[in-house]
Each structure stands twice: as C-alpha cells, then as structure tokens.
Amino acid sequence: MTANRNPIRVLHLISSFEMGGAEKLLLDLLVESKNTNTADFVVVVMNDLVNEAMKKELLETGRPVYFLDRPPSHKHPKYLLQLLGIVRRHRIPLIHSHTYGSKVWAILCKAVMPRLKIAFTIHDMSVVRSLSPLHILLHRKIINRNVAISESVLVDAVQRGVDNCVRIYNGIKTSSFLQYRKQDYSRTAANSIRLVNVARITHRKKGQDLLIRAVKECKDRGLNVSCSFVGGVYDYDRESFDYLTGLVSELGLQEEIRFLGNRQDVNRLLADYDVFVLPSRFEGLGLVVLEAMAAGVPVIASNIDGPAELVQDGVNGYLFENDNASSLADKILQAAGNPQEVERMAERALEISRNFDISVMMEAYVSLYEELVFNPRRSKQG
16 A cells, blocks of 8 residues: 555445355455555445355454345346445445446446446456457446456456456465364375365356266275365255255265355365365366465366466376366375375465465555556556
8 A cells, every 4th residue: 555545445346245255255355454454445235145144254344334135136226326325425436346246236336426446356267258248348448447366367358358457366364274274184094085175056167066976986996085065055056956966866975975065164174174176167266276275285176277377287286187077086096095295285285375365465456446546547447
C-alpha cells in the first residue's frame, strides 16, 4: 500500500456462499486484509444459497457483510437498488466480482455509477470458454481488469479475446496447514495406502469417477488401498453423487471408499492420509493441491492446466495422464511402493506452497486495486 494513504475500499461481490474454493479464498483474503490493514473490504452475497458454517466464519471476520437473499435467477430491480445503496454508504470506488452472476450486477452498478471500477476473477478454465461474444465484449470494454488465477487461465483468456487480463495466483493460508503438517510417513500396514480427495462432488469436472476406477484397479493388482472423498453435494449436480455411489457398488468398493461430505477441518484432516489425489478433468489452478503440499501430504494430480504449474512429475509430486484411470492407478502404485521417495517429494512441495501464501496474493491485489482506482490512466480500461 502506498505510504500515507488510507486502506483502499473494495466491495467483494459473490453470488452465493457455499463450500467452495472461491468462497474459502475470499474468507482468507478478508482475514489477511484485517491483519495487514492494507484494504478495507465490504462483502455482498447476492443469493440465498448460503452455508451456515461458512456464513458464521464470514461474519467473524468483522468486515461489513450483506446478504441480499436473492432467489437465484430473480431479476427484481430492488436487488440493484440495495447494492447501489451499499456502494454509496461505504463510498466504494471498486467492485471485485468473483462469479458470473455477480459480474452482471456489478456491470449494472457501473451503468448507474460510471466512475465505478470493476475487477473480475477468472477462477476456472471453463469461465471464458463459456462466454458469448457479447460477454467477451463486456469483459474487454466494461470490466476494468480480469484476473487470471494461473498462467494457464491467463493464456486461455487472452487467446479468446479477453486481453485486459493480469495473472495473480490464488493463495492459501499456509500457516493453518503447517501447524498440522504430516510428520509420520510410516504406513499402517505393508503394501497399503490411504488416499484422500477434496472437491465438490461433481465428477464431470472433478473426476471422482476416475479415482474410484483407479482404486479398483489398484485393489485388483494387490494393493491394500482406501480412499476418502471430502466435499459437498449441491443442487446443480446431485446426480453426480448418485452416479458415484452406484459406481462404488458396481465395482464392489464399499469397504474401500468413503464419502465424508463437507468438512470444516480439512487443514487437520489431510495429514491423516498418505497421498492426496486431484483427478480433475479441467482445473484453473487447484488450491487443494497447495493445501496438501503445505500439509506435507504427497500429491498425485492430472497433467492439466493449473495443477501442472504446481506439480513437477517425480520432483514434488506425480502427474498422471488426464482422464486415464489406469495411468492414475500406476501413479498410486508407484507412490505406495516408494514411501521414502514420496516423503522427499513432500519436502520439496512445501517450498512450493510457501510461494503461494495468501499474503503474496493480498499484496498483488492491493497493487492492482490501487492502480485501478488511483492510476486509471495506467489501466487499459480506465
């Protein structure tokens, strides 16, 4: 933050507040901003989809938080009037939007208050790919800066015409994982391994079905393997849970596979396992990979997009061929047979995770906010 300047005021706008990467990231940002006094954040949650535990954490940050309780897809103008009232009350110069729906409300605010600046975080590879030509134009001409969470997302966005884009890697609160860091790499039994995956239950993206099939292959090849899935089931893809539990039954893995649902103690939980697996078919970055690294848990990830920016195969983790359960099974068996190697990789991964601490991300965001608000001529869309 520039010397002798008050903390910059930013309104963070998000559609819902359920268990998810964007929501957890926003929580960590709020806490970091309060600890460092580098930014003055206000939060608005547009919709009525709010996890009570997450809501409690959000309120405990001490920042002003507004829940507009809008039913999804409702377009009543009262929500715009409420949002504009909050912007005026807190004298907000910049709205930072985190989701597609909240972006639209931010743009409507700017139509009424043209001096408002808008930043939008591209949290996933699918975001820009799903945009219509009209929305590409909005991202280029109305949104002042698009923030890509990884180099892969940045390259993809620019190639698709969103050129007013900057890369700011997502970060994690490394200290919350370091305090429970895995210390004991011995296995509970010879030729055994305990796997864990943390992700929303939506297999078409997150690839939980690939991991289940890989567990079956490892079992058939003589490995004593178990796997826990941590993550919630949501209305937009409830069929995924039914499909995955059916697949577990079909493959006879009821004793090996557990679904734990959402957990608030992932930072404590990770160290109970031997290996973390991210089988996603596409992923902007993969914050859970960084969390596992900080927790000292060896990582196996698909060789895609963001995860491949974090994991070097055989150096600080393993990469398997995307959408290939047999390739994943090979890596699981390799990890199970080389406990000393995976322990060394976990040590190297710790150094990687330190580079993605939330404080690094916070500093980059404050610099961006100040550029947009105080140096608009440097901003391409200013």
